[in-house]
Amino acid sequence: MILKVENRDAVVALFPKTVREIERRVDDTIWEVQKGIDTIVERAAYKRTFDDTIRAEDQLVGLAQTVLSVLNLVSMTNPDETLRDAAQRGTLKLQAFLIDSIQMNKDLYRAFNEYAQLQGKNEALTDEQRRYLDESLRIFEREGMGLSDEKRTEVIKLKKELAEAEIAFGLNINKALNAITVDRAGLDGLNDVFIESLKRDAEGRYILGVDMPTYTAVIEHCKVAATREALWVARENRAYPENEELLKRIIALRDKIAHMLGFASFSHLNLEDQMAKTPERVDAFLEEMRVKSLEKSHQELELWTSEMPEGVKRSSDGKLYPWDLSFIKASYKKKHLSLDEQHLKEYFSAQRTLDELLSLYEQFLGIEFRQEVVTGLWHEDVRYVAAYAQNGALLGHLLLDLFPRDFKYTHACEMTLVSALTLPDHASGSRCPAVIAVIANFPKATATQPALLSFRDVETFFHEFGHAMHALLGATDMVGFSGTNTRLDFVETPSQMFEEWLYDPTVLKRVSCHYQTGEPLDDLTIERLCGQKCFDKGMFAQRQVGLSLFALNCFKSGEVKNLSALDRQLHTLVMPEVIYDDRKHFACSFGHLTEYGARYYSYLWSKVFALDLFHYIKEQGLFNAEVGHRFAAQVLGRGGAVEPNELMKQFLGREPNSEAFFSEFTS
């Protein structure tokens, strides 16, 4: 039942290439999972073992998850629209099947209970296995297994409706190709290479899309306020109005389901299995965050606006316009921190950065990467890297899809397609290699330059690779606990920890290399770059608190929410110096609302642990392989098999704390 992807051909074979193949994959998976579940359910109660009941279910879910992830990847990245559509249809069909056959299957719940009550009391289980059993029972209960048949049927119906609405919501965001056109004068301030790379319409006007590279370049560097304003409005209206009603429906459905399952709200349901546990605790955490970063955010804004860039005006009541904020910040940075980000990019070509990133991770974690050529994947831009352990064992396969295309997912993310496993001897006796995709949207090479990454892109690269390492080094024996299958409010911790590395001078020296001269960054630039780290931390924290509160409040009790009023209220709380412009409909493209739900706070929450870890590791020496191996084994390798707080304690030798985190807001 376990999928072992042991070579490149097997990796290529994971990806369906025709609509027919997608349909067959979905049908075969449904058939196989159903057969497996039937076998589990039909077993006599007193004969059950952990392997034939609990592990069997875990591996069936793992199999289905792989197919879902592959389909998800197809719909996010495949250039062929018919394949993307087929993958979406397949996802819907498979998800609907899984709700009935696994999540809401009363017979399966009974089988788990039978095992727990009978053989589960006698069989010698590892802590990980015991935890899997307990967690599974809790998940079944959260799914409403205690409800009457009539109510349970209603919950199933609502969940299917919800899944459809969520998928449509995400697709509308990916499909949104909002753009504006401007003449040459409207691009003043942007560099020639960037301007040359822009497409033009029939009249020769330049087309500016709302993809991240274009948007960031314009909003930070374009001197023409009208261009920034128009592009800001376009970006803040992605998937509007089509997502407005969908989002209302998602909120109402989630609220209804949560109440039917006996929770006070969807936020309560959503947080029960997290480190934070309750919305009240998250509220308190965010309030502490807001208050502690308030002073620093005021100081930052005062500093940046002390010398307004030419052409930037305040409103009649002295406020800033939202499309000016990034421009003001970038101008200040350019002037006083003397770091020209356009120039900085020349030190981070995509290939060189990838090579150095791989070598850093190799050294710290004790693994070996080999970049190899593989054909037959979904696009010619996709690169392949194989990862090996020191003893030569294959750890897994990495697929890198790093450059933007039309209709491709517009952010960066890591996707685990096949989970890494280390099976106990009696089951199979070996390791199952991971298959992992990293998706990003870095600027492409031009006729005169290789692909050059902004410093933020490099940070993103380190971050997503952190997730990839978490998945790659997974060494649990349950798929459900492998690598990144842990609490959502802990899952960002390893990737955020690796982001911190970039701000270490020795690391920066090693990673940077001018694409023409081959020189690394000079010491002064490195010093300034490291100094910049806390430059906008206060404003950043305020914005994150605002977004986290928005998500949390969307899913507090109540089927109907006034999203514009909520947005305005939170904007006033965290950005009082900036005008609220009601032409925006940002919630329509706030994709995290469906994926993360009320748990958007988890980004800040997991950062507490990331900084604690980083400072501990730095004290021991960043290239201390002994610490790296211990980190791989005790934190990354254990995935979700141990409560995050416990993992941290074992690795640190003490309770984790927030000292390192809050020190960033007072420095």
Ligand SMILES: [Zn+2]
């Ligand atoms: Zn992440």
